[in-house]
Amino acid sequence: MSNDDQTIAAIGEFGLIDRVTRSIGSSEYVLLGPGDDAAHVATADGTFVVSTDILIEGRHFRRDWSSALDIGHKAAAANLSDINAMGGVATALTLAFAAPADLPAQWADDMVVGFETECATVGAHLVGGDVSAADQVVIxxxxxxxxxxxxxxxxxxxxxVVAYAGTLGLSAAGYAALSRGFRSPKVAVDGHRRPSPPYAAGPAAAAAGATSMIDVSDGLLADLEHISRSSGVAIDIQAERLDVPEAVATLASALGGLDPLGFVLGGGEDFALVATFPGDAEVPAGWTVIGAAFAGEGVTVDGEPYTGSTGHRHFA
Amino acid sequence: MSNDDQTIAAIGEFGLIDRVTRSIGSSEYVLLGPGDDAAHVATADGTFVVSTDILIEGRHFRRDWSSALDIGHKAAAANLSDINAMGGVATALTLAFAAPADLPAQWADDMVVGFETECATVGAHLVGGDVSAADQVVIxxxxxxxxxxxxxxxxxxxxxVVAYAGTLGLSAAGYAALSRGFRSPKVAVDGHRRPSPPYAAGPAAAAAGATSMIDVSDGLLADLEHISRSSGVAIDIQAERLDVPEAVATLASALGGLDPLGFVLGGGEDFALVATFPGDAEVPAGWTVIGAAFAGEGVTVDGEPYTGSTGHRHFA
Structure with a gap:
């Protein structure tokens, strides 16, 4: 079968990105192009970092699971986290919004209030946007x-050394609970609806000499794979150094004795950060050392490829 | 009926924008916030302008009317035009793309090629993006x-004085033709599928001392209304000074003797520019003086409110 017959479902998200980025050129303005948490762009007189995310109703959020306020908070958090993961401080955002014509205007109001409130925690604000009608809500x-x-x-x-900052597994546990019709554990459900990214940790890591960094949006192991591949190193982490939130343990137990570690290693959307620091660097406050980078390739847990389930994913 | 019961269809695009912008704060980074063609944002060491647009399949484009290449060109043009309308030169863009799983990957490839090709005409490039599944194509x-x-x-x-640069009415005439099942006049249909914004005209106008500027995306009269209201002036233009493209005249005649001026005054999406210049300024090459600003309010054509049809609109 020729490439021309393939659908985007067949080649997948990363396949599609690989394919289309081949046609992208560059200039002296592009200090860092596609492929990282954010791009780095020159201006006539300086530079900025920039990142974009698209959230689709039914895939990234559900209006029956989360309030408009929560969805606004989370849409902002996902993007602020990308700037955080570059060691940056977000200053401004744009928001394009599309929705069915029968959506209550109050929903859009509340979403924007949640969005702005989340942005204000780092001192950033909306500076522009666009609206359109669409069959489903798009942010x-x-x-x-x-x-x-x-x-x-x-x-x-x-x-x-490899270290992380923030919470792991809470959003995935909340998602698992909600998808089974539970409304508890509350801490996990709330963590899924409105994550709390460690916004101060990114700039602190950059200042402390972090050599690589990524935000945990696909899951700790998946995102460490990104660092491993991009950097050309092997990474091993020690499971016992990871904090397992009590709500994750509770949920895992309620689901018939699942291993809570699966949520911690595989869950994204808490927007934690994971980074590497020189072996002799002091890791900043809020960061916990969980492993190290070695010559080689791949990501291991306690010296072995992780074979447990990490299938507690966010919407695809 | 309380505001809480209103849908976004009931309050409309501009009503929704008015409503949600009330909750938006500001900071020293926000040099110009929402409400213009682009925002102006400070960085630690300089500034940049930024604009965003969302295009929804079936509303802003149709895959059976335009090729993926054309749609990519136009999606880029719409955004490059907003930077042009600030007197700026675009340097970088991000692209978030969502589509049904059965979309051929080749379509996405071609769209991005068209997008990058359009960007390259001004020296700009894609620096980042995101992809997701969705029920309809979103760009x-x-x-x-x-x-x-x-x-x-x-x-x-x-x-x-009031002057414009670029083409008016061609895209609207092409849309009118396509919506009736015609494939001609070719110049109009091509103009709808792949507009040619006057990219050099924006920076030239800024350098020549333009006092206000907007790109014609809603239609000349509608966009002059934006300048009139934002600036607190009345604007009168002379119809005979407007160039009526031959393809617009041909199409208007083919539709039973419509007034081609309606397309020129009401059609958007050619991404022409309209601007005001001090009365004693020299208008740059490529710009045509069509009228003047006065004390007062409102927009008139030959001294009178325009009462002809301008209902040749792009997708809503």
């Missing part, structure tokens, strides 16, 4: 920020 | 650029 966000020294996924070296 | 674009002196909609003064 497309672009975030900009300042980063003195943007930290990419590609700078980890053998000998570095 | 959400954010464009950034440099503008030495961003020109807003709000600076027109009584005594200024």
């Amino acid at each position: 497309s966000v672009t975030a900009f920020g300042d980063a003195e020294r943007p930290v990419t996924r590609g700078g980890a070296r053998a000998g570095d | 959400s674009v954010t464009a950034f650029g440099d503008a030495e002196r961003p020109v807003t909609r709000g600076g027109a003064r009584a005594g200024d």
Whole structure:
């Protein structure tokens, strides 16, 4: 079968990105192009970092699971987190919004209030947007920020330590609960609806000399794979160093004795950060060392490929 | 009926924008916030302009009317035009793309090629993006650029002359043709599928001292209304000074003797520019003087409110 017959479902999200990025050129303005948490762009007189995310109703959020306020908070958080993961501080965002004509205007109001409230926690604001009618609610966000020294996924070296900041597994546990019709554990459900990214941790890591960084949006192991591949190093983490939130343990137990570690290693959308630091660097406050980078490739847990379930994913 | 019961269809696009922008704060980074063609944002070391647009299949484009290549060109053009309308030069764009799982990957490839090709005409490039599945094709674009002196909609003064650059009416005539099942006049249909914005005209106008500027995306009269209201001036234009493209005249005649001026005054999406200049300024090459700004309010044609049809609109 020729490539021309393939659907986007057949080649998948990452396949599609690989394919279309082949036709993208560059210029002296493009300091860092596609492929990291954010791009780094020159202006006539300086630089900024920028990232974009598109959220589709029924795939990234459900209006019957989360309030408009929560969805606004989370849409902002997902994008602020990308700037955070570059070691940057977000300053401004744009928001494109499309929705069915019968959506209550109050829903849009509340979503924007949630969005702005989340942005205000880092001092950023909406500076522009667009609206359109559509068959389902679409929230497309672009975030900009300042980063003195943007930290990419590609700078980890053998000998570095691996550390994370923020919470892991809570959103995935909340998703698992909601998808089974539960409304508890409340901490997990709330964590799914309105995550709390560690916004101060990104710039702190950059200042402390982080060699690579990424936000955990696909899951800790999947995102460490991104660092491993981009940097050309092997990464091993120690399971016992990971904090398992009590609500994750409770939910895993309520689901018939699942391993809570699966949620912690595989869950995204808490927007934690994971980074590498030189072996002799002091890891900043809020960061926990969980492993190290070595010569080689791949990501292991306690020296072995992880074979447990990490199938507690966000909407695809 | 309380506001809480209103749908977004009931309050309309501009009503929704008015409503949600009330909850938006500001900071020292926001040099110009929502409400113009683009926002103006400070960085640690400089500034940039930024604009966003969301395009929805069936509303902003149809896959049976336009090729993927054309749709990519047009999606880029719409956003590059907003930067042009600030007197800026676009340098980088992000693209968020959502589509049904059965969309051929080749369609996405071609769309991105068209997008990049259009961007390359001004030296800009894609720097990042996101992809997702969705029920219909969604193309959400954010464009950034440099503008030495961003020109807003709000600076027109009584005594200024009004001038435009680019083409008017062609896209609307092409839309009218396509919507009746015609494939001609070719120049109009091509103009609808792949408009040719006057990219050099925006920076030239800013350099020549333009006091206000907007791109014609809603239609000349509607967009002059934006300048009139934002600047607090009346605007009168002379119909005989407007160029009526031959293809517009041909189409208007083929539709039973419609007034071609309706397409020129009401058609958007050619991404022409209209601006005001001080009465004693020299209007740059490529710009045609069509009228003047006066004390007062409202937009008139030959001294009278225009009462002809301008109902040749793009997708809503």
